[in-house]
């Protein structure tokens with residue numbers, strides 16, 4: 001009985017201390033925000049769609065507001081001029097993402113560009129991308145891959161025309177094919193039963209969806225580290241499982257490339273981004289030494305960064321268009337301003353090559369626009385749509 005009283009007393013004292021730490025006089029230099037609860041702070045206000053909740057809160061508390069998420073103080077910028085303050089004026093101070101379990105467990109322990117804190121490693125990673133992936137020369141030399149995959153995509157749509165189809169899978173297959181061929185040298189996933197690659201397109205898609213979800217979730221352990229070991233939401237367990245799948249894939253790709261490197265010795269010429277990274281890993285003059293983890297992390301960033309983002313953008317764009325068909329005419333002009341050259345070309349081809357309709361018995365207002373929160377906000381229900389060819393058959397081959 002006596003020990004129970006001691007525990008209760010200890011809890012009461014802890015709550016008082018926490019309450020004191022949250023007391024308004026400690027907040028006097030902070031922007032306005034909702035009053036926090038002692039332990040969870042304002043975590044309860046984030047809900048399933050944090051971006052929407054933050055928008056609603058900003059209507060009450062203004063374009064710069066303060067939230068307490070567990071034991072962390074957070075400021076939220078909700079207007080273009082406030083965003084500019086953080087991303088331009090005070091960029092150096094705010095450039096790093098806060099450490100997180102996702103950064104550690106599914107981002108090669110921060111050995112990449114997406115999660116690495118601002119510093120030499122991040123700067124070097126960006127420089128490598130700039131010189132070896134996004135330079136005009138590299139983009140030009142990979143243009144044929146994008147064009148080839150776009151034609152494969154359009155002829156696939158032609159084969160399926162007239163029937164309802166889930167667009168997302170076809171977008172993803174094209175985007176993944178493009179980036180894997182540029183970065184890894186080939187697709188590394190099976191599209192038919194005869195192929196013997198390490199995984200199927202469906203497995204890849206599942207891993208990418210899980211990655212986007214787990215990188216964006218509100219993991220309680222990130223905000224209340226003392227509760228992390230309990231993994232109440234089960235996210236840490238899922239991250240560990242996902243890491244194993246990615247690492248198996250990454251190891252396979254690296255070993256494949258190393259084999260060629262060993263076989264060709266002095267005559268080895270880099271053909272893809274992994275080759276370039278492996279060569280750089282041997283470079284003693286590099287400012288920050290690259291190891292296998294960095295090669296895996298930098299490769300994974302490109303694959304992940306380019307696939308679900310573009311797939312989601314294209315799926316949302318088609319959803320908006322199918323809901324408001326009169327916009328299709330205005331779309332090309334809009335696309336010019338909003339998205340990049342290759343996507344613009346693709347959308348233009350899709351709109352020029354096909355009439356787009358909803359499946360029979362479905363009206364525009366039936367298209368559900370519900371969002372699924374994550375690192376990128378994707379459609380909760382994939383868009384199902386019917387393509388009808390507008391051109392002669394040979395134009396699709």
Ligand code: HEM
Pocket residue numbers: 113114115126179301302305306307309310313
């Ligand atoms: C519609 C398409 C895309 C969208 C909406 C998108 C969005 C974003 C966003 C919001 C960030 C975070 C930026 C930051 O924190 O400052 C990011 C980073 C990144 N993206 Fe994209 N992205 C797209 C396409 C691509 C493509 C095609 C690639 C690669 C071929 C790519 C590679 C990356 C990489 C490597 C990063 C990390 C860079 C860094 O943190 O500095 N993204 N992207």
